[in-house]
Amino acid sequence: MNIITGQSTGKVSICRLPVGSDLLEGINLVAAKAGFKTATVQFIGAVRKAVVQAYDERVGEYISTHLEGPLEILSGSGNISLKDGEPFAHIHVVLGDLAGKCFGGHLAAGAEVFIAEVILTEIAADSPLERKQDDQTGLAVWP
Ligand code: ZN
8 A cells, every 4th residue: 555645735726617518628627727736626516418437347347327417416526646647537426317316426528517616626745646557456546
């Protein structure tokens, strides 16, 4: 187990993503523009549609579920770390339909924003957190 300890939280970036934009792409863009290499991510809002995934370790692939909205973003959270030298958002969401029925998973590209209020909090670590391909999980994970 590799533990990276930050000295403190750093800068905070707050942003409402544009209507019609891609949620995951938008979060990555905010992180890149802020220059964050390691950060926590929180957001709420609503999307017109979304793609969420679950990783099936038995077959080594993500299983995608396509959801049509309107859907509330009841909870959005995740992190920013580096992958291939660039800020990379790993995001999970819980989405609710108009009746409050919930869906959730690993956020994939394809979620169209209606409203997304995003807060990124930088972690001022001694060294940036970088994802590397891992043979045991088959995923790009933290060391
Ligand atoms: Zn995930």
